[in-house]
Amino acid sequence: MSENLLQIKNISVTFKTRHGVLKAIDDLSLNVKKGEILGLVGESGAGKSMTGAAVLGLIDPPGRLSSGQIWYKGQRIDQAPETIRGHEISMIFQDPLVSLNPLRRIGDQLVETILTHMPITKAEAVDRARKGLEEVGIDPERINAYPHTFSGGMRQRVVIALALAPEPALIIADEPTTALDVSVQAQILDLLKQLCRERGTSIILVTHDMGVIAETTDRVGVLYAGRLAEIGETRDVLTNPKHPYTKGLVASTPRIDASSFDKTLYQISGSMPKLDAMPNGCAFHPRCEFALDKCRIDRPSIIADRAACWLLDGEETLL
Amino acid sequence: MMNRFLDSDFFHDFLRAPVALISFCVVLILVLSAVFAQFIAPTNPFDPASLELMNGFTPPLEANMFTGEIFLLGTDDQGRDLFSAILYGLRISLFVGLMAVTLAMVLGVMLGLIAGYVGGWLDNLIMRLADIQMTFPSILIAMLIFGIARGLLPPELRYEMAITVLIISIGLSEWVPFARTVRGSTMVEKEKEYVAAARLIGLNRWQIMIRHILPNVLGPVLVIATITFALAIIAEATLSFLGVGAPPTEPSLGTLIRVGQDYLFSGEWWILLFPAVTLLALALAVNLLGDWLRDTLNPRLK
Amino acid sequence: MLIIILRRLGQSILVLFLVALISFLIFRFVGNPVDNLMGQEATLLQRAALEEALGLNDPLYKQYFNFVWRAIHFDFGNSYRGALPVAELIASRLPATLELALTSAIFALVFGVITGIYTAIKRGGFIANLILSTSLIGVSLPTFLIGVLLIWLFAVELRWLPSFGRGEVVTLGWWTTGFLTISGLKSLILPSITLGLYQLTLIMRLTRSEMLEVLRQDYVRFAKALGLSNKQVHFNHALPNTLVPVITIAGLQLGSIVAFAIITESVFQWPGVGLLFINAVYFVDIPVMSAYLLLVGVLFVFINLLVDLLYLAIDPRLRDSQLNGER
Ligand SMILES: Nc1ncnc2c1ncn2[C@@H]1O[C@H](COP(=O)(O)OP(=O)(O)O)[C@@H](O)[C@H]1O
Ligand code: SF4
Ligand SMILES: [Mg+2]
Numbered sequence: 042m043s044e045n046l047l048q049i050k051n052i053s054v055t056f057k058t059r060h061g062v063l064k065a066i067d068d069l070s071l072n073v074k075k076g077e078i079l080g081l082v083g084e085s086g087a088g089k090s091m092t093g094a095a096v097l098g099l100i101d102p103p104g105r106l107s108s109g110q111i112w113y114k115g116q117r118i119d120q121a122p123e124t125i126r127g128h129e130i131s132m133i134f135q136d137p138l139v140s141l142n143p144l145r146r147i148g149d150q151l152v153e154t155i156l157t158h159m160p161i162t163k164a165e166a167v168d169r170a171r172k173g174l175e176e177v178g179i180d181p182e183r184i185n186a187y188p189h190t191f192s193g194g195m196r197q198r199v200v201i202a203l204a205l206a207p208e209p210a211l212i213i214a215d216e217p218t219t220a221l222d223v224s225v226q227a228q229i230l231d232l233l234k235q236l237c238r239e240r241g242t243s244i245i246l247v248t249h250d251m252g253v254i255a256e257t258t259d260r261v262g263v264l265y266a267g268r269l270a271e272i273g274e275t276r277d278v279l280t281n282p283k284h285p286y287t288k289g290l291v292a293s294t295p296r297i298d299a300s301s302f303d304k305t306l307y308q309i310s311g312s313m314p315k316l317d318a319m320p321n322g323c324a325f326h327p328r329c330e331f332a333l334d335k336c337r338i339d340r341p342s343i344i345a346d347r348a349a350c351w352l353l354d355g356e357e358t359l360l
Numbered sequence: 361m362m363n364r365f366l367d368s369d370f371f372h373d374f375l376r377a378p379v380a381l382i383s384f385c386v387v388l389i390l391v392l393s394a395v396f397a398q399f400i401a402p403t404n405p406f407d408p409a410s411l412e413l414m415n416g417f418t419p420p421l422e423a424n425m426f427t428g429e430i431f432l433l434g435t436d437d438q439g440r441d442l443f444s445a446i447l448y449g450l451r452i453s454l455f456v457g458l459m460a461v462t463l464a465m466v467l468g469v470m471l472g473l474i475a476g477y478v479g480g481w482l483d484n485l486i487m488r489l490a491d492i493q494m495t496f497p498s499i500l501i502a503m504l505i506f507g508i509a510r511g512l513l514p515p516e517l518r519y520e521m522a523i524t525v526l527i528i529s530i531g532l533s534e535w536v537p538f539a540r541t542v543r544g545s546t547m548v549e550k551e552k553e554y555v556a557a558a559r560l561i562g563l564n565r566w567q568i569m570i571r572h573i574l575p576n577v578l579g580p581v582l583v584i585a586t587i588t589f590a591l592a593i594i595a596e597a598t599l600s601f602l603g604v605g606a607p608p609t610e611p612s613l614g615t616l617i618r619v620g621q622d623y624l625f626s627g628e629w630w631i632l633l634f635p636a637v638t639l640l641a642l643a644l645a646v647n648l649l650g651d652w653l654r655d656t657l658n659p660r661l662k
Numbered sequence: 663m664l665i666i667i668l669r670r671l672g673q674s675i676l677v678l679f680l681v682a683l684i685s686f687l688i689f690r691f692v693g694n695p696v697d698n699l700m701g702q703e704a705t706l707l708q709r710a711a712l713e714e715a716l717g718l719n720d721p722l723y724k725q726y727f728n729f730v731w732r733a734i735h736f737d738f739g740n741s742y743r744g745a746l747p748v749a750e751l752i753a754s755r756l757p758a759t760l761e762l763a764l765t766s767a768i769f770a771l772v773f774g775v776i777t778g779i780y781t782a783i784k785r786g787g788f789i790a791n792l793i794l795s796t797s798l799i800g801v802s803l804p805t806f807l808i809g810v811l812l813i814w815l816f817a818v819e820l821r822w823l824p825s826f827g828r829g830e831v832v833t834l835g836w837w838t839t840g841f842l843t844i845s846g847l848k849s850l851i852l853p854s855i856t857l858g859l860y861q862l863t864l865i866m867r868l869t870r871s872e873m874l875e876v877l878r879q880d881y882v883r884f885a886k887a888l889g890l891s892n893k894q895v896h897f898n899h900a901l902p903n904t905l906v907p908v909i910t911i912a913g914l915q916l917g918s919i920v921a922f923a924i925i926t927e928s929v930f931q932w933p934g935v936g937l938l939f940i941n942a943v944y945f946v947d948i949p950v951m952s953a954y955l956l957l958v959g960v961l962f963v964f965i966n967l968l969v970d971l972l973y974l975a976i977d978p979r980l981r982d983s984q985l986n987g988e989r
Binding site: 496499500503506507508510511512597601602603614621624625632636639640644647648 | 677680681688692693798799801802803804805806807810811813814818825917918921922924925928929939940942943944946948951955958962966
């Protein structure tokens with residue numbers, strides 16, 4: 042399980058605007074191992090979706106990958122990302138209501154995707170499409186139905202079938218359940234997890250829900266203002282967060298065991314800085330209770346393979 | 361989010377700003393030369409005494425056979441100095457356009473205010489009328505009104521009243537965008553506190569509408585007026601070109617182009633070209649100006 | 663589905679009655695049917711008798727329904743000029759206008775959609791920008807001037823194409839067509855371009871902005887993420903979604919094309935109903951004006967209805983929503 046499937050090396054994503062160049066992702070590095078589920082968590086605007094888009098080369102102009110490299114199975118892919126889309130890495134978007142082409146039957150969309158990647162006949166592709174639908178719990182007889190005839194949860198199942206159809210080794214799932222009814226969120230996540238485990242497919246699971254992270258992921262990366270704040274085994278990060286921001290996140294997550302009456306939740310004061318008003322030094326320092334003088338001047342990089350925080354400096358031995 | 365919008369607009373503004381400036385200068389020059397046509401034009405093209413048939417079809421930059429004066433843009437079939445004719449024609453085109461826009465604006469703004477403020481069946485009536493009118497192209501409406509007006513006028517007045525009829529036809533065909541915009545803004549404005557306050561101190565409906573609501577809708581109205589001005593100039597030229605607009609006694613640019621078309625085959629190209637270029641410059645400049653205004657003021661126009 | 667069609671049909675009929683009312687008012691009050699039939703020298707008594715015979719003393723609503731009744735039976739009275747039945751005049755000229763309008767519409771749609779897609783896909787490219795700025799000039803150019811300039815270039819200077827008329831036509835029953843002869847086809851070229859150019863720029867801009875909008879949609883990003891080629895993404899996914907609104911608007915423009923044909927027909931002396939109408943305006947031939955208005959009204963309403971139905975046929979969401987009551 043330790044083999045690196047995907048390596049993101051020091052990438053930055055920038056937008057040229059009239060206020061100058063904004064950095065939506067700033068010098069971010071990540072690895073995804075074979076077969077693992079890596080969570081990416083952070084508040085809205087932290088750059089989670091942008092990271093996923095960067096891997097697949099789907100950043101919309103005026104944004105662009107301005108520096109860094111992305112490697113997949115030992116090959117550099119950031120210069121020709123279209124070569125790995127689908128059959129190596131595919132993606133699931135947040136809102137299944139707008140992820141499927143409304144004018145085309147789900148079967149057509151499945152068959153088209155399969156035929157694009159596999160040298161098989163149309164009839165074989167249709168067979169595969171039916172099997173794919175069955176696996177995600179959809180009656181294969183509905184292969185000729187249009188997307189609008191399915192509920193949101195069912196549509197996300199179709200989306201999962203589509204994403205798995207070209208047999209990718211990695212799926213980037215960008216908040217796959219956020220837009221769904223609470224009642225079906227867990228089912229969809231379980232389904233995704235089960236299907237990927239069976240196939241040995243890795244997942245980058247983007248979410249802003251610490252509960253989902255806890256239940257689903259093997260490792261987790263915490264993003265803050267376009268930078269990686271902390272990364273590590275999910276259990277370690279949740280039980281022993283190192284970065285003050287992660288500490289806040291964990292403290293503000295309701296415990297399943299706590300009674301709903303006596304949970305006075307912790308709140309981090311302030312809000313994430315805007316891209317055009319990024320503070321010097323550590324991006325978190327205006328909100329950080331532990332901020333040192335150094336934090337206002339120098340930006341910490343990931344220390345001890347764990348967190349970007351000066352508090353860890355020289356503490357490596359204590360970890 | 362907002363920043364993203366501003367950024368793309370800003371980029372366009374920057375590209376277009378010089379265009380807007382040039383357009384403005386072109387419009388200004390054309391308007392001034394029309395207003396001061398008497399002083400700029402070498403001759404009065406409609407004074408029969410100044411016409412010599414022998415000068416007919418003089419190409420540009422050639423001399424008058426009698427006085428030796430140069431005809432800058434040549435002459436038409438009757439020996440009329442084309443440069444002077446264009447200046448006077450421009451004056452008629454601009455006058456008709458301006459009056460038509462004014463009519464459309466006054467009518468549209470009033471109906472829009474009434475529809476928005478009073479509401480109810482009156483609103484329904486006005487807006488249904490607008491809907492039906494909008495299904496037909498306004499040039500067709502203008503032609504129809506022109507025909508009806510001619511039918512209602514006694515034949516002896518048809519030439520005399522032609523310009524007035526033209527203005528009314530075009531004006532009546534263009535009121536809808538004004539009414540729609542003003543109605544929309546009025547419905548928003550009338551819910552605001554200051555209108556309620558004005559009502560409390562005893563101002564009546566019309567006072568409220570004119571004094572309080574009107575100033576708030578002027579921005580979008582100005583944009584529509586500019587765009588409509590371009591449309592009106594084109595409509596006037598089209599009608600006159602088709603022979604159902606300005607009479608031969610008061611030729612506009614459209615009339616001059618109509619005349620010019622007859623001489624294309626015999627090689628007297630200038631009679632067509634110069635009025636056409638003038639019209640094109642005017643229409644293009646006003647259009648670009650309107651586009652720029654719309655993008656800059658950026659009111660939510662339909 | 664049936665209900666919505668019936669409802670649209672009802673609205674259409676209402677609009678038709680309104681247009682007919684305006685037509686009637688013009689016919690009845692702008693023109694004077696008695697003057698038209700008798701001339702100025704008739705005695706008062708004769709005039710009164712004719713007024714009675716024509717039903718001009720009936721209550722107005724009755725006259726209106728008579729007018730509609732006759733219109734349904736293609737009876738619009740006689741033209742003031744030449745005293746021919748208006749219906750016959752229009753029928754003899756309708757094929758010319760419809761063939762011209764159809765050709766221009768196809769020209770505008772095909773080239774408008776192609777350039778629209780091109781300028782959307784190649785957004786910011788040199789040729790795309792060139793096409794866009796040229797189209798801005800195209801919008802400012804009055805239709806008649808386009809026609810005159812085309813005549814100048816292709817008929818006067820180059821002598822490639824005829825400058826007026828329909829060329830040779832072939833008669834098929836009551837229809838005359840220019841589609842079947844070389845000269846007929848050659849005659850169609852300049853007028854069709856003149857008439858279609860404005861709609862072309864409109865369709866191009868619409869296609870472009872719709873396409874750009876669609877390309878931002880998640881299902882397009884998803885299709886890309888699934889590894890479909892640019893060609894597949896653009897043509898299998900983006901294009902159908904772009905075309906739904908484009909076809910709707912383009913369809914609605916068909917009515918405008920017929921109305922704008924008035925101008926083109928005048929420039930090219932094209933013997934269609936538009937030329938008939940403009941002459942009617944010039945000579946104050948009220949029955950022709952009134953009938954033309956009605957004709958265009960019917961055409962517009964018919965087209966609107968057709969476009970609605972087409973929309974239902976293309977978009978599965980709409981098709982089903984009428985059945986299940988879900989949106
Ligand atoms: N076109 C753009 N111009 C400028 N900034 C943008 C643009 N698109 C996205 N961003 C910025 O990129 C950052 C990252 O966004 P995103 O990855 O969608 O966040 P997340 O998915 O974590 O909520 C945000 O701060 C957003 O404001
Ligand atoms: S680096 Fe400093 S400011 Fe940033 S999180 Fe650590 S202690 Fe807080
Ligand atoms: Mg996101």
